[in-house]
Amino acid sequence: MENKKINKHLSVEPKSWYWMLYILPALFVYIIFMAYPLIDSLRLSLYTGSNSLNREFIGLNNFKKLFTDDFFSLRYKSAFGHTVIFFLINMIFQNCLGILFAVIITTRTMKLKTFYQTIIFIPTTFAVLVTGYLWKLLLNPVWAGETLSNIGLGFLAQPWLGSKSTALVTVSLISCWQWMGIPTMMFVAALKNIPHDCLEVASIEGANAWQTFIKIKVPLIKPVIGMITILTFVNNFNAFDIIFATETVNGAPNYATDLLGTFFYRVGIAGEHPIAIADPGLGAAVATITFIVLLLGVIPILKFTNGDN
């Protein structure tokens, strides 16, 4: 009798509405504050007007303005180009140094591994804003210029962040300094998955370190490179804090470090300089294009790095 009751209880799966009760709180917040605003931003890109009361449908005119208006197209194209350079510098540094550091950290006979690992990760825990302000002082030629030239390192006292030719590269390198911890640890996780026997066999068969690296480690590392590319790609299209801290929202000097993130902020939220009134529709158009680029960019990257499997 008792047994029958239990069996019945177990076989009765809760109804769908019952499970919905558990999902609803998360679903509610997710839709209202993420899914809906994201989709509605795409719609907003087809409208003009500075607030929700005077909004007017204008079709694709915001996009047209972005690409053909003398003032906006100039700024938009330069911000887009800078974002690409910023992304490429981050990619090269994070992948090359990340792999190097990970190989070192996963070398079995290496000492002080945990110590180095802890240090590499420290800047990653900092706010980008704090990193930016700190480097702004460190790279200020007035601050340590005299001391540096006294010890023969005067050439280091340059306006790295202030001169048009070096500002963007400098900002990108500060960003690399901060985020090195994440690619390194992702590569470490991938390399630790290599079965020990595999490396042993290779070394018995007389493979040197370089051969083992190319033949065994690189194939395992490849999907990680893909993930890091996507991660850097998505994050850099949103980069804002680092420019805000080191070069202000205008991407000083003379817009040389203006990225899509800062351009989006000025156009859609704060208002671009001469007008100083935000244009949400135009801002939404910037966001929409970024969104499409992210979608179109992520798929080929995934295909390329996971193609072999």
Add this chain to the structure above:
Amino acid sequence: MSKTKSLKKQNRHVFYHVIMFIWSLIVLFPLYVLVINSLKTRLSIYINPFGIPKTFNFKNYSTIFKDSDFLIYFKNSFIVVILSLLVMTIFSALAAYAFAFWKKRQARLLFFFMIAGMMLPIKIASIRILEIMKFLNLLNTIWSLIPIYVAMGIPIGIFVLTEFIREIPLELSQAAIIDGANRFSIFKMVIVPLIKPALSTVAIYNLVPFWNDLWFPLIFISDEKSKTLLLGVTRLFGQYQTDWSKVLAVLTLSAIPVLFLYLTMSKQFIEGVTAGAVKG
């Protein structure tokens, strides 16, 4: 033969140590400069930029605590981060429990809809979110930040926790049912205690971006009393701009909480942040 090989090995490690030593220097030197100069006076940071000061000057720190709203900023950030983490983890765990046991087609679709947010940067939607907050009358309050952070954390939370709950042997819940427990008490008594490590991974992963977020406070909040720590730092940066030793003291103070957490539990921290970055 074997002698030359071991010698070669040693040499390689020397090379490795040189690389790591140089990078460690590149990481630690700026931090050394940060802390050491925050203990100097306004002008002595120019005369002696890299050295240890003759007398340590703690005045910068006491001025910050006395003359600025630093403690208010700190309190605001603390409340926002703790409440967001709490709500986010509870909502994610409840939903993950349902997704792990509810085996219908619509459940799978809903699951993919909700974890899709992992790939989408929420900043893109900022203009619309700003209008929603204005409509809800939450602008200029710390309460505007919490729903955004909860929404940001939910996709990864559901993803990690659902995987984790699926791995729990079914017999455990069945045994609880035999003991007369209902579904919710199974969640409370069986599931939650077992997924504690996953809950802490999810919390740590979100802790850093919540605490270090500048974007949403910047566009939502202009009222001094509602500013978060980082937004406050931008204000103090402007206010003390002529006095770098004070700026550095502000930066040091704002970096300490997360740095302290990191150094005390670096293993979980690295796992959490990296897992979050990989997003599965």
